[in-house]
Ligand SMILES: [Zn+2]
């Protein structure tokens with residue numbers, strides 16, 4: 001058994017995360033930066049459901065009810081606030097939080113114009129470099145559900161949503177300090193995880209529960225607090241990709257760091273799925289010129305030339321043709337290939353790249369995991385299949401270790 005002291009010493013990063021996260025079980029909130037690349041100077045807010053309390057510079061209060069709206073515009077370094085009943089004043093910060101335990105707001109970007117989205121829980125708006133900084137302070141499980149709607153969509157199984165909930169939560173918490181200097185924890189872009197706002201689990205008009213979004217929110221709530229950790233009790237890098245083509249990749253093939261839980265596994269589950277195969281045809285001369293020009297590959301050597309035109313990968317390799325100067329990830333990038341898991345064969349004046357899978361191939365294969373879930377495999381088994389020696393833990397129990 002590992003002595004408790006050792007466990008606590010090894011908690012370094014995790015402790016830092018917990019301090020910021022302030023674990024309160026499912027009640028924990030995260031701050032997500034919205035519209036952060038937009039230079040937003042005008043927005044309109046309307047309650048979608050629930051009544052809201054608006055605080056202006058932590059002093060004045062205003063109740064924002066159904067049918068009402070709040071129009072915020074940047075004027076001379078301050079936020080001018082107007083409602084349907086008139087002008088309220090100019091302020092530096094505005095907090096809008098639900099009066100009850102739940103609430104959701106519609107946010108319409110006016111200048112620049114953007115798509116209206118809905119956000120659960122609270123919005124905090126302040127001035128930063130003469131533009132509006134908009135932050136959604138939202139329950140982490142609702143955030144996780146919102147991410148899944150954007151990153152996975154509505155057409156998979158409940159068990160798979162549990163898998164993805166744990167991955168998204170682990171990813172969010174392990175990247176909690178990415179935007180520390182901007183006063184929020186994660187952005188809503190691909191840089192962190194794409195978050196398009198509220199996962200609407202019920203029909204707004206009738207209140208009836210919707211199948212897809214309802215399942216996503218339930219899966220996030222049922223796995224609330226669960227995260228993946230490695231043997232050093234650090235949150236793992238829960239990377240995933242669309243389809244591995246039948247074998248996942250060691251993390252050091254793609255990035256520099258080897259991780260014990262990101263080791264290659266054989267994956268028969270994704271072989272017949274949508275993204276399992278691809279092909280690309282390239283003129284032979286272009287291919288050889290590329291290898292010679294960029295990597296000084298000896299195309300005038302008869303044997304080497306032949307091998308460059310008949311490269312095969314029965315299993316995942318790190319280098320093209322065993323030629324150490326050429327990493328397969330570099331070829332993937334240069335030719336915008338769907339994966340590094342490809343073979344080369346000649347066809348007249350061309351070569352044909354026959355590829356398998358889509359994405360970097362490290363960690364969990366989404367199409368394989370979805371297939372496993374379809375076959376009735378429980379979420380724990382699916383996670384352990386791809387992240388071999390990672391453990392599932394309730395983040396609240398990590399806090400218990402610290403007491
Ligand atoms: Zn980010």
Ligand SMILES: [Zn+2]
Nearest residue numbers: 244270365368
């Ligand atoms: Zn796979």
